[in-house]
Each structure stands twice: as structure tokens, then as C-alpha cells.
Amino acid sequence: MVSSPLFPIFENMSIAEDFLVQADEKAFDEKHRQTINHNIGKYDAAVARGLSRFENLEATKKKAHVIKWRVMENLDKFLPEFESNFQRRGGKVIWANDAEEANREILNIIQRKNAKTVIKSKSMTTEEIHLNEFLEQNGVESLESDLGEYIVQLLGQPPYHIVTPAMHLTKEEIAALFHERFGTPVDATPEQLTQKARELLREKYLQADVGITGGNFLIADTGSIALTENEGNARLSTTFPKVHIAIVGIEKIIPSITDLDLFWPLLASHGTGQNLTVYNTILSGPRQADETDGPEEMYVVLLDNGRTNLLAQKEQRQGLYCIRCGACLNACPIYKNVGGHTYNTTYSGPIGSVITPHLKGMEDFKHLSYASSLCGKCSEVCPAKIDIHKMLLLNRRDAAATHQNGKVEDIGWKLWKKGMQKRNLIDFFGGKVKNFILRTFFKKKWSKYRDLPEVAPKSFASQWEAQKKQKTER
Numbered sequence: 001m002v003s004s005p006l007f008p009i010f011e012n013m014s015i016a017e018d019f020l021v022q023a024d025e026k027a028f029d030e031k032h033r034q035t036i037n038h039n040i041g042k043y044d045a046a047v048a049r050g051l052s053r054f055e056n057l058e059a060t061k062k063k064a065h066v067i068k069w070r071v072m073e074n075l076d077k078f079l080p081e082f083e084s085n086f087q088r089r090g091g092k093v094i095w096a097n098d099a100e101e102a103n104r105e106i107l108n109i110i111q112r113k114n115a116k117t118v119i120k121s122k123s124m125t126t127e128e129i130h131l132n133e134f135l136e137q138n139g140v141e142s143l144e145s146d147l148g149e150y151i152v153q154l155l156g157q158p159p160y161h162i163v164t165p166a167m168h169l170t171k172e173e174i175a176a177l178f179h180e181r182f183g184t185p186v187d188a189t190p191e192q193l194t195q196k197a198r199e200l201l202r203e204k205y206l207q208a209d210v211g212i213t214g215g216n217f218l219i220a221d222t223g224s225i226a227l228t229e230n231e232g233n234a235r236l237s238t239t240f241p242k243v244h245i246a247i248v249g250i251e252k253i254i255p256s257i258t259d260l261d262l263f264w265p266l267l268a269s270h271g272t273g274q275n276l277t278v279y280n281t282i283l284s285g286p287r288q289a290d291e292t293d294g295p296e297e298m299y300v301v302l303l304d305n306g307r308t309n310l311l312a313q314k315e316q317r318q319g320l321y322c323i324r325c326g327a328c329l330n331a332c333p334i335y336k337n338v339g340g341h342t343y344n345t346t347y348s349g350p351i352g353s354v355i356t357p358h359l360k361g362m363e364d365f366k367h368l369s370y371a372s373s374l375c376g377k378c379s380e381v382c383p384a385k386i387d388i389h390k391m392l393l394l395n396r397r398d399a400a401a402t403h404q405n406g407k408v409e410d411i412g413w414k415l416w417k418k419g420m421q422k423r424n425l426i427d428f429f430g431g432k433v434k435n436f437i438l439r440t441f442f443k444k445k446w447s448k449y450r451d452l453p454e455v456a457p458k459s460f461a462s463q464w465e466a467q468k469k470q471k472t473e474r
Helices: 014-027 030-051 057-073 075-088 099-112 124-128 131-137 147-155 171-182 190-207 233-239 257-271 307-311 317-321 327-331 349-360 362-370 377-381 388-401 407-421 423-428 431-446 460-473
Strands: 092-096 117-120 141-144 210-213 217-219 224-229 243-249 279-283 297-303
Touching (some): 014 030, 014 362, 030 257, 030 327, 057 075, 057 257, 057 317, 075 092, 075 297, 092 099, 099 131, 099 210, 099 243, 099 297, 117 190, 117 233, 124 131, 131 141, 141 147, 147 171, 147 190, 171 190, 190 233, 210 233, 217 257, 224 233, 233 279, 257 279, 307 317, 317 388, 327 349, 327 377, 349 362, 349 388, 362 388, 377 388, 407 423, 423 460
Parallel strands (some): 117 141, 117 210, 210 243, 243 297
Antiparallel strands (some): 217 224
């Protein structure tokens, strides 16, 4: 599907070319598709049960959309409010313009505390800035504590999915990995593998100097971060280490702690089909004098990293409403065929295709906006009612308007437009010429898995006129 005319011609764009090559491989990898469709099928069944518990799901989603709209229109008010309230409780806020600045500030904290080991809970924001690799280059051990993240870290891979990092692996493949690394039985059950991971990680929580997390939500009126998880690893990562650093995108702000009553169930139901995830934590700064646990120091790094570029796009800023539930990935027919790693981005699937060109540059990532059938399923399932498929079209428009598509494509579309506006130009070239053009310029893209269409020697209009003439002559 992805190596079809859904995609225009790209000039000198290796990222786009790599996407097409990898997508082509994955789309016809039956084992990969079987694994993904099996896992997403289980997700679909659970989510359907979860969503059925809402009395009025549509009204709930509309409310979430309105709150996120209000936040994005007033981000300059809510972020300082969060900062002020968080600092009042002894926390420290760091503003980072980009990944380089965020990594440097985090490393400064670690070096200032003479820390050597970091324990991390699941965080897509840390994946976005490639924190693990950066810390490793600077002599700091950084270990993932979420089971899925831990598995892909052992494999040296990035997360495959926003919610389920190891979705692309079967239990047999994970058992083989643990057997190779830790000597567990090659036929170990998921329960046995989980127990082994627990044994390996538990000591790391006690030894780690610094705990690093993301943040599902930033709460403006209390100056808190809200974490939601199913394994308890985020709580352990924020309880035992003396220093806690949370890295959160600036778009994660919500106005009030009462809004969690809306967003936590929406995130849980659309992410895993649960009423609520197992562990939901609100952190409002370092350990206070009357508290028995928690870090001595707590930092929140507020990350921009291109988000204000998207915020400046009035028609597309609703891409920042995303609460990272992963629903659009699981609904997308493209994602289900090509998988998460093919996108070569932190945020894959439909929402990744919307936001990545703004976060990382339209020139290198505009091709993702063409990786869509525009079926609208992503917009239908989004809990924040983001009009995702419309955003993809707007990205395509912007790429064309700023001449990001290359001269060959620009010329091609101009010729196509000119021809479509004048029927006589279309009919001027006969079937032989059109078939020659198809075989010469489109064979590689279109006919690898299908036969090229054969254009009739005469156009329908020409045949119609000829038929009318015959009738008249009779």
C-alpha cells in the first residue's frame, strides 16, 4: 500500500526513501503482521469494553477537546502558574528550548550530585531527546524499569509503540532474549520472565542515585505532575533515589487537579481499556519535613523542542492536544501494516505523522503526512477529538506551499493540473503515449506487486464523440 501513488516523488531525501524501503519490507513480512494484528486485536477487544463504560463518550471527548483548546490558547499563562506553584513546594523548574539543552541541564544535575546510575520509568519525552544514549556517552548508566522498555533496551531498539514498547515481539522471542542474556529457560512463561525482570531491577531502584520520569499531565493550579502506570516502576523510580527529574513537554499542562477526573479515565480506557490504570501518582515537589519518603530534590524540565513551532500554526496546533494514548496507532491501517520502527521517529502512527514535521522539520519528514489512507479512523478514535486526518492534509498543503516537495514533483503537479483543467490536452496524447509514460516512470513504484493498468487507445470522450458521429451518419 505504501509504495503506491499515495506517495509523491521525493528528491534526495534518504529518510523518505528509507521509509518506503522499510515499509515495503514490513508490509509483506507475514510474521510481523501476524504479531501486530494479534496484539492490536487484543487491544481492540479490551478498549471496546473500556469505552462501553462511559455514559456519554462523545460528550466526554468534546469536553477534553475544549479543555486542551483552552490550554493551548493560554499556554503563556498556565505554564508560569505551574512553575510558581511547583517552586512554592521546593521544586525547581528548568526550561529547555531543545533536546541538546535538556540533555545538558540533566547532565549538570547528575554531575553536581556525583551520580553514576539512573533508573528511568517509561517516558516518550526522554526517547525524543535520546537521553539514554547521551548519558551513556557521558559515563552514566541509565536503566529502563518499565518491562517493555527494558526489553527493547536489551535489544538496542527504540520503543515500537507509544504505549506498548515491545508490541512487535512475541513471548517466544522475549523468552529467547532472556535465555541468552540471563540463562532463564528458553520456554519460560510470561510470568516467569516478569519475575526475572523484577529480580534484576529491584536492586537497581535501591542503588540508583537519580530517578527520571516523564509526566502524563502537568497540573497548573497545584504545581504537580501526574503519572499513570501499570507496573509501579514510576513510583519506585521517584521514591528511592535522592534526586527526581521529570522531563515533560510543555503541551502536557492541564488547568486544574479536578481535570484528572476526566483525563485519567480517558487515557486509561483508550490506552489499555481499563477504567483506571493500576498506579496513579500526583507529585508536588521534593519530600517535605513531615513526609517519610520521596526525593530530597525534584526538578521538572519543561521541554519545547519544536512544540512552539506547531503552536504557531493556528490550524494545526490541535496536534498538541494529544494525551499519548496510542489509540490512533492501533486504528491506523498503515501502522498495522508497516509497524512503528518504520517511521524512524519517536512518535509514530497518525499523530506522529502530524507532529513530527513540525518538531523535526518539514523537509525531512513531510513524507509521513502521505503515509495515510485518509480513512479518518484516527480522528474517530481520538479521545481529545483531534482532527488528525485533516492535519495530515494541512501538512501536505504546507509542504507544497513552501516548495518542500522538490522541483520534479512541483513540475509534475503543475502539468497534471494543467491537463485536468483542459480535456483536449488529456485527449491529445493517445493511449500509446500514456502507456509509455506509465511503463517508463511508474513501473518501479506501481508494478512490483501488481500489474500496470493498460490505457485504452482512445479516450472515453473520443469514443463517445465517434459513437455520436456514427449515429448521426445513420
